[in-house]
Amino acid sequence: MARVAREMVEKxxxxxxxxLELLVxxxxxxxxxxxxxxxxxxxxxxxxxxxxxxxxxxxRIEDRNHFEALVPRIYELGGKLPEDLKVFHxxxxxxxxxxxDDPTDVKAILQVLVNAERCAVRGYTHICNLTAGxxxxxxxxxxxxxxEEIEHESWFSEFLGExxxxxxxxxxxxxxxxxxxxx
Amino acid sequence: MRRFTxxxxxxxxxxxxxxAYFAFQGYVYDASGSFLWRNGRHQAxxxxxxxxxxxxxxxxxxxxxxxxxxxxGILVRE
Numbered sequence: 352m353a354r355v356a357r358e359m360v361e362k363x364x365x366x367x368x369x370x371l372e373l374l375v376x377x378x379x380x381x382x383x384x385x386x387x388x389x390x391x392x393x394x395x396x397x398x399x400x401x402x403x404x405x406x407x408x409x410x411r412i413e414d415r416n417h418f419e420a421l422v423p424r425i426y427e428l429g430g431k432l433p434e435d436l437k438v439f440h441x442x443x444x445x446x447x448x449x450x451x452d453d454p455t456d457v458k459a460i461l462q463v464l465v466n467a468e469r470c471a472v473r474g475y476t477h478i479c480n481l482t483a484g485x486x487x488x489x490x491x492x493x494x495x496x497x498x499e500e501i502e503h504e505s506w507f508s509e510f511l512g513e514x515x516x517x518x519x520x521x522x523x524x525x526x527x528x529x530x531x532x533x534x
Numbered sequence: 535m536r537r538f539t540x541x542x543x544x545x546x547x548x549x550x551x552x553x554a555y556f557a558f559q560g561y562v563y564d565a566s567g568s569f570l571w572r573n574g575r576h577q578a579x580x581x582x583x584x585x586x587x588x589x590x591x592x593x594x595x596x597x598x599x600x601x602x603x604x605x606x607g608i609l610v611r612e
Binding site: 369372373442443444445446472473476477 | 569570572577578579592593594595
């Protein structure tokens with residue numbers, strides 16, 4: 352634990368235990384989303400599905416990166432991950448992004464994807480709001496993740512016909528915002 | 535619609551198998567079936583069995599999300 356770093360956050364008026372719970376539950380959301388997106392991506396097939404597979408894969412890898420980037424901050428602040436993976440799954444800040452009943456329904460898969468991203472956007476906005484001007488390191492990390500989650504939401508919502516995302520497909524490596532925070 | 539006082543609402547805190555209810559703007563919602571309200575807790579800071587009317591201002595969502603939950607009662611002041 353980074354004792355003084357934690358002290359500074361407490362001194363700034365943040366309930367560190369509550370913040371840690373949010374960081375752990377959002378880390379759980381990232382890792383479980385990585386898992387569920389693996390199944391969704393595998394089912395994005397055929398004329399409709401293949402066109403979405405690339406962005407589902409980018410979101411999947413970036414969500415795993417978010418998990419990797421969150422873990423060091425959790426331990427710095429004196430928190431830890433649960434030892435039991437099932438406990439970790441069940442404490443996720445977002446509902447499981449399960450494959451729809453009809454796995455050939457590409458629109459239903461897109462709805463699962465966009466719902467998961469919207470939950471994440473809410474979660475990191477909340478963490479940014481709590482930490483802004485108080486816990487600079489967590490804020491910078493949450494903001495970097497938020498930038499990527501907003502892009503994911505935009506990609507999927509565009510395919511659902513909600514209007515142009517205004518974003519282009521990524522060039523180069525994944526996680527342009529979160530990469531500096533990755534171990 | 536069933537009527538709840540704050541004291542009655544407090545029994546439905548989602549703990550030890552109890553249903554998870556909360557109040558918002560005079561109505562009581564049942565969050566027992568929601569993954570995001572497991573064990574009567576929501577996003578580290580909200581607990582079931584209470585009136586959360588004032589909490590939405592700080593929440594990263596609007597009241598429309600609550601409409602996904604069954605509205606099961608009315609909160610009455612004693």
